[in-house]
Amino acid sequence: MEQGYAVSTLSSNMTHNQVEIGCDTSGTPNPNKNSFKTVTSRKLDCPFTIYARKYAKKTTCTLKVKNSQYSHDATENIMDHPAFRKFNEQETSQITPMSE
Numbered sequence: 001m002e003q004g005y006a007v008s009t010l011s012s013n014m015t016h017n018q019v020e021i022g023c024d025t026s027g028t029p030n031p032n033k034n035s036f037k038t039v040t041s042r043k044l045d046c047p048f049t050i051y052a053r054k055y056a057k058k059t060t061c062t063l064k065v066k067n068s069q070y071s072h073d074a075t076e077n078i079m080d081h082p083a084f085r086k087f088n089e090q091e092t093s094q095i096t097p098m099s100e
Contacts, residue, residue, distance in 0.1 A: 004074025006084065010049070017056060023048040023070060046071045 010022040023046035049066040078084050087095065 004076065005048075005070060007048075007050075017054040019052045021050045021052065022046070025072060044072050 006024040007021050008024045010020040010026060012019040025042050025044040025046045026048065027043045028045045047067040048070050051064045051066060052061060054061040
């Protein structure tokens, strides 16, 4: 996150030891025509994608950059990314009784 971007796992195939990593804003938002409320999405169709594969019989792995460009500017605040807004143990213990 030092560069102002966050990545997440887009897809994985553990049978073939493959994982596709992309920007947390990759993908296109789904249009919801039947919704009465306004719904926002963080998806910006960012093309940044990396493929990683570990070879079972070798002790090596490959990393292929499919697209190294982002379609948006870097964020200045780490808390703009939902992946970094996780609850700590104290917050989780306070929230759990509320959901029961």
